[in-house]
Amino acid sequence: MVRFTVLASGSKGNSTVVTGGKTRILVDVGLSSRELFRRMKLANEDPSTLDAIIITHEHSDHVAGLAVTARKLGIPVYFTQATHRAWVRWISPRKQMTYAQWIEQCRQQAAARMAEADAPIPEDCDPEESSETVSELAASADDDSSDATPKKRKPAAEKDPTALPALQYFEAGKPIQIGDICVSPFTIPHDAADPVGFVFQAEGVRMAFATDLGYIPPNVKAQLKSVDLLYIESNHDLEMLRDGPYPWSVKQRVLSRVGHLSNDACATYLESEYDGQAAYVVLGHLSESNNLPELARIAAERALNGRASLLANRLLLAPQHEPLAAISF
Numbered sequence: 001m002v003r004f005t006v007l008a009s010g011s012k013g014n015s016t017v018v019t020g021g022k023t024r025i026l027v028d029v030g031l032s033s034r035e036l037f038r039r040m041k042l043a044n045e046d047p048s049t050l051d052a053i054i055i056t057h058e059h060s061d062h063v064a065g066l067a068v069t070a071r072k073l074g075i076p077v078y079f080t081q082a083t084h085r086a087w088v089r090w091i092s093p094r095k096q097m098t099y100a101q102w103i104e105q106c107r108q109q110a111a112a113r114m115a116e117a118d119a120p121i122p123e124d125c126d127p128e129e130s131s132e133t134v135s136e137l138a139a140s141a142d143d144d145s146s147d148a149t150p151k152k153r154k155p156a157a158e159k160d161p162t163a164l165p166a167l168q169y170f171e172a173g174k175p176i177q178i179g180d181i182c183v184s185p186f187t188i189p190h191d192a193a194d195p196v197g198f199v200f201q202a203e204g205v206r207m208a209f210a211t212d213l214g215y216i217p218p219n220v221k222a223q224l225k226s227v228d229l230l231y232i233e234s235n236h237d238l239e240m241l242r243d244g245p246y247p248w249s250v251k252q253r254v255l256s257r258v259g260h261l262s263n264d265a266c267a268t269y270l271e272s273e274y275d276g277q278a279a280y281v282v283l284g285h286l287s288e289s290n291n292l293p294e295l296a297r298i299a300a301e302r303a304l305n306g307r308a309s310l311l312a313n314r315l316l317l318a319p320q321h322e323p324l325a326a327i328s329f
């Protein structure tokens with residue numbers, strides 16, 4: 001069986017399950033493990049049957065729940081070496097600390113001082129300041145420690161927040177086999193350490209995965225040929241982005257050659273270069289601030305409908321806040 005299940009798509013989190021034969025791969029973990037498992041349940045996917053996690057790049061909307069999920073499931077994580085290094089840097093101990101862990105550390109430090117010298121509890125441990133101190137990762141950090149009730153902890157994670165059950169490196173341009181699925185990683189133009197897209201192949205079905213890319217260079221076009229499913233970014237409407245709420249510097253970043261693909265850029269590709277082979281074209285990573293699903297859909301529909309030979313292509317939009325119904329082959 002071959003199946004493609006988008007659990008979340010967009011700047012608030014990305015995660016997809018790719019199934020081929022007996023193998024299930026989770027692509028990116030941009031949701032907390034709790035939310036990820038909730039979505040998997042909604043999509044009739046069983047977390048305990050996942051065999052591996054593979055990461056496109058280290059931006060938080062793709063890795064926010066990575067370490068906790070991998071440890072909970074006890075499965076290997078596949079990265080490029082540069083992406084792994086960037087992720088390790090990003091997940092520094094200070095950033096990794098949850099509110100509950102930080103409070104506990106303050107208590108222990110205060111207790112140690114009291115024990116030594118009857119010193120007063122230091123003012124720099126005011127919990128009211130915690131929102132500044134506690135990391136952006138807190139929300140997605142270990143669910144087991146996110147409330148005040150003492151629960152069992154995972155010792156490896158406490159010693160090293162970057163601890164993973166197993167780590168596997170891959171390189172863009174060098175296909176790897178994960179169980180029954182052949183994974184071909186390819187370089188994409190995006191402002192991360194070593195970002196990649198993938199073609200997943202199982203049972204003769206090819207599925208291309210290409211979001212988070214500033215434009216579509218020739219190497220990516222070559223990878224997107226002869227696929228049965230094309231998952232491609234349609235991030236923003238150019239006018240909405242220009243007139244929208246983002247600061248100028250962020251607008252420049254999104255628009256740049258290492259930013260995100262606009263509705264127009266996606267449509268231009270579909271109209272002029274796409275080979276029309278896919279049974280499904282799935283638009284993903286839609287911006288909630290600078291796009292509307294209908295604008296993305298209309299742009300892609302126009303592009304596909306302009307080509308009479310492509311009428312069989314089914315167009316779907318991957319949502320941010322709920323899973324897209326599984327696509328089966």
Ligand SMILES: [Zn+2]
Pocket residue numbers: 010011014059061062212285
């Ligand atoms: Zn992203």
Ligand SMILES: [Zn+2]
Pocket residue numbers: 057059190192212
């Ligand atoms: Zn990104």
